[in-house]
Structures are given as C-alpha cells and as structure tokens.
Amino acid sequence: MNSKACAHFRQNLIDWYDTHKRDLPWRHTRDPYFIWVSEIILQQTTVDQGLSYYYKFTNTYPTIFHLADADEKDVLKLWQGLGYYSRARNMHHTAGIVVKKYNGHFPDSYKELLELKGIGPYTAAAILSFAFNKSLAVTDGNVMRVVARLFAIEKPVNTTKGLSEVNKNLSHIFDTKQPGTFNQAIMEFGAQHCKVHKPLCNSCFAKDYCKAYADNLQFILPLKEAKTKTLDRYLFYFIPLFVENNSLCTYLNRRTAKDIWQHLYDFISFETTRKTSPQNFLKSKIFTQFLADNSIKRSAIDFYISKLYHHKLTHRHLHVTFISFVTPPLELGQPYIKTPLSQVKDYPLPKLLENFSNEKDFNNFCLNLLPVR
Ligand code: SF4
Known part of the structure; x- marks a missing residue:
C-alpha cells in the first residue's frame, strides 16, 4: 500500500467507525479503571457475552478502591464462567497496588503500567491510548487480521516475525493525531466488517488497494502457526x-x-x-x-x-x-x-x-x- 492508500484508509476508517460503531459502555468513558476492566474481560470473551460481566463487575466494584478492598473469593465468584482465573486474581492484586502506590490513579506511563500484574503490552497500549490519548497502537486479533489482509502478510501472525511485520505495517496506517479513536475503529472494523470467516469485501472502502482482496487471499489470511498439542x-x-x-x-x-x-x-x-x-x-x-x-x-x-x-x-x-x-x-x-x-x-x-x-x-x-x- 502506498502512502496515498494509507491516508485513504486512515480517513475512511474513522468515517466508517462514526457510522457503524456499536454503542458500548466503555466507549463513553476515559476512566482508565473502566477501560482496564473492559479490556481484561474482552480478552476472555466476545463483546456480547462480555457486556453482562462488565456491568456485573463495575456495578459491584464501581471504583478501583472497591475492587482493592474486595475479598479475592468474591472477585473469582464474579468472574466465574469466563475462564483464565489468573486474570481475575491479577486484577485484584493490581487494584491493590494502584491504590497503595498511586493513590488509586492508574499511571500514564507505559513502563509503569507494564510493571503491574496482568498488564502486558496490549492492555497497556489500550489504557494509554483510550484513556490518555497516547500515541500507541493496539494489536489485538482483529487488528492483526485487518493488517495482515491489507498488506497480504504471509508470515504467521502468532510468531515474533509475523507480529513484527504486522506492527511495522500498522505504523504506516496508524493515526497519531487521534490514536485512541483509531485503535477503537480498526478493532471494530475487524470485528464487524473484515470478519474472520466472512469479510465484507464487496462493500469495503479499502478494496481498491487491499492486497489480500486483489490476490484473493482474504479467506486464507491471516495465517497462524499450529497450536500446542492438547x-x-x-x-x-x-x-x-x-x-x-x-x-x-x-x-x-x-x-x-x-x-x-x-x-x-x-x-x-x-x-x-x-x-x-x-x-x-x-x-x-x-x-x-x-x-x-x-x-x-x-x-x-x-x-x-x-x-x-x-x-x-x-x-x-x-x-x-x-x-x-x-x-x-x-x-x-x-x-x-x-x-x-x-x-x-x-x-x-x-x-x-x-x-x-x-x-x-x-x-x-x-x-x-x-x-x-
Ligand atoms: S477488502 Fe476485504 S479483506 Fe480487504 S480490508 Fe476490506 S474486508 Fe478486509
């Protein structure tokens, strides 16, 4: 994709998002606590299923102080059914650290966020771009798929080399002026339009320069390396x-x-x-x-x-x-x-x-x- 196509994608993605985005509670807030909760839940499940957990969680623990004060057993009970219980335990632990060390305010530095249990590069970038509008790209599964198709990346996206190629190409289309909105928009575009099994290529604003579409690879990409044996x-x-x-x-x-x-x-x-x-x-x-x-x-x-x-x-x-x-x-x-x-x-x-x-x-x-x- 040349720079003109990249600029076209950037602009049209935001327009597409303005028209098609779902009305989700964590999109109405800049509070890092709510953004963090939503991101950890969405690592576990779909938006539709995650919504009820998000409401349950934020109604029971409306602030990070409530979560820090909670009994771990009750936090796990609320999390029941989502799986990966270490994530709930990490959230409880991290809430305690944020309250003690940062008076209940999430740090706005990448380095400090990464020191908190359960916050990796993906979640840190999401918190920093959505809550603090910092210029960091969020690379979740939806984003990887969109970028792998736009640029026809044939390296498996779950390998270091594949991910680095995704990130390199993502930087060409990334909108540094509105990073939070761009991140939300490309994730939503992946979830709703450039879908896993049925990408809506015929009605896609990017079809004139999307390499996967041109090469008829949209149903094949992104590639993934075989999973660990069960x-x-x-x-x-x-x-x-x-x-x-x-x-x-x-x-x-x-x-x-x-x-x-x-x-x-x-x-x-x-x-x-x-x-x-x-x-x-x-x-x-x-x-x-x-x-x-x-x-x-x-x-x-x-x-x-x-x-x-x-x-x-x-x-x-x-x-x-x-x-x-x-x-x-x-x-x-x-x-x-x-x-x-x-x-x-x-x-x-x-x-x-x-x-x-x-x-x-x-x-x-x-x-x-x-x-x-
Ligand atoms: S043309 Fe198809 S594969 Fe390419 S970005 Fe659009 S929906 Fe995705």
Whole structure:
C-alpha cells in the first residue's frame, strides 16, 4: 500500500467507525479503571457475552478502591464462567497496588503500567491510548487480521516475525493525531466488517488497494502457526456426603497449586495419567491409601458414580467422573473445607463444577446415582 492508500484508509476508517460503531459502555468513558476492566474481560470473551460481566463487575466494584478492598473469593465468584482465573486474581492484586502506590490513579506511563500484574503490552497500549490519548497502537486479533489482509502478510501472525511485520505495517496506517479513536475503529472494523470467516469485501472502502482482496487471499489470511498439542487429563472427583447440624455436608478443596483453576474451589480430586474406569480407580493404591488415612472403611461404603464428563480448556481436555459416597462425618484437614452441600454454589467454582452443581436437584443427584461396590 502506498502512502496515498494509507491516508485513504486512515480517513475512511474513522468515517466508517462514526457510522457503524456499536454503542458500548466503555466507549463513553476515559476512566482508565473502566477501560482496564473492559479490556481484561474482552480478552476472555466476545463483546456480547462480555457486556453482562462488565456491568456485573463495575456495578459491584464501581471504583478501583472497591475492587482493592474486595475479598479475592468474591472477585473469582464474579468472574466465574469466563475462564483464565489468573486474570481475575491479577486484577485484584493490581487494584491493590494502584491504590497503595498511586493513590488509586492508574499511571500514564507505559513502563509503569507494564510493571503491574496482568498488564502486558496490549492492555497497556489500550489504557494509554483510550484513556490518555497516547500515541500507541493496539494489536489485538482483529487488528492483526485487518493488517495482515491489507498488506497480504504471509508470515504467521502468532510468531515474533509475523507480529513484527504486522506492527511495522500498522505504523504506516496508524493515526497519531487521534490514536485512541483509531485503535477503537480498526478493532471494530475487524470485528464487524473484515470478519474472520466472512469479510465484507464487496462493500469495503479499502478494496481498491487491499492486497489480500486483489490476490484473493482474504479467506486464507491471516495465517497462524499450529497450536500446542492438547493434553488429556483424567480426573476423579470425590464427594463425601454426611449430615452435620441437620445439614447435608461435603468437603470442598481450595486449589492452591500452580495448575488450572488456581484459587478456585473444587471437590477432593485424584488424577490418573491414563484412562481408568471408576471401578478400577476405586481399587487403586492411591485411593485405598486415602481411605485408610481418613479412617474410612471401604467395605462399609456404597459409591455413586456419575457419567463421564468431558470439558475442554485451552490445550487440555479433561475427562471427569464424580463419585459420591455417604459416610459418617469426616474430619479432613487443610486444604479441605467442610461446607453444607447447599452452599457449594456460593464458592467460585470452575465452569465444569458450576455446571455439575446446577444439575437438576444437585442434592438428589449426589444421592441417587448408581451404587457400585
Ligand atoms: S477488502 Fe476485504 S479483506 Fe480487504 S480490508 Fe476490506 S474486508 Fe478486509
């Protein structure tokens, strides 16, 4: 694209945005707190799904002081269903730093923003350009797609070389006079017009100089390098059920290890390295040892086994079986927390467990599964 085409794109992009932009709450503010919240949520999900989380989050924590003061467990509960829970934990941590170190005002320097947990180059550029109108380009997936097509970049955009080519070409079309608006406009253009599967080339103001369109590459670009191999994980969740103070109780486990779902709650879990039937697992050494450690007599217990649940995470496929059993009250130590079964849903749970605990009548579900000896 020559400089005339670049100037044409710059001008027409802003005109297109003025006419087509969606009315979104974070576009009505220059407050870096709201911009930050929206950007972190949008890294997780689409605008349509992210909106309800944005409203929930900003209504519950209307300022960074509210978020900094919050209990991490409540923040994770609000985030439930979005995935990548480390992002919610980082937000909570960063809110505390911004309050303590910067009196609740986000710094307006790239370097200082990058020192905050969970804020990388993309989010820093978004905060600085949207809130402070600083001249920094934001390169999200939508932007990469538009630029890769306009300039027919054939290097995979998820590699260092590909990204650097995207950024180099983006600088040719970037509008330094209104960086915040330009960034919003090109992201919206990617989301609404130069779409992943159905780019609207016939009605595009850039079709006269778009290289991908000229070479009929618009359905092929951008290229991406193959993803990391997916790992299968096999989990057994145990739900002991006992009555205490007239309530049906169980134990939850707070996940502290550096693994999936860190700081969320789940049940007592065991993992096997390969596919194992529940019947075989119940006879395994590791499980027998668990029963012995907790003075539970295997012969006195009926186990209730759920169907096999499959759950996909990035790079991991989980295969999960829930097994409940009725037992006299147990006294398990840390990290297990005794809780009435009816209160399990009040804890921040991974999506899989949230779905499971929402199964029709969860209490009965736990008690009415097929007994196996
Ligand atoms: S012509 Fe097609 S591929 Fe090129 S920018 Fe427009 S919509 Fe995207």
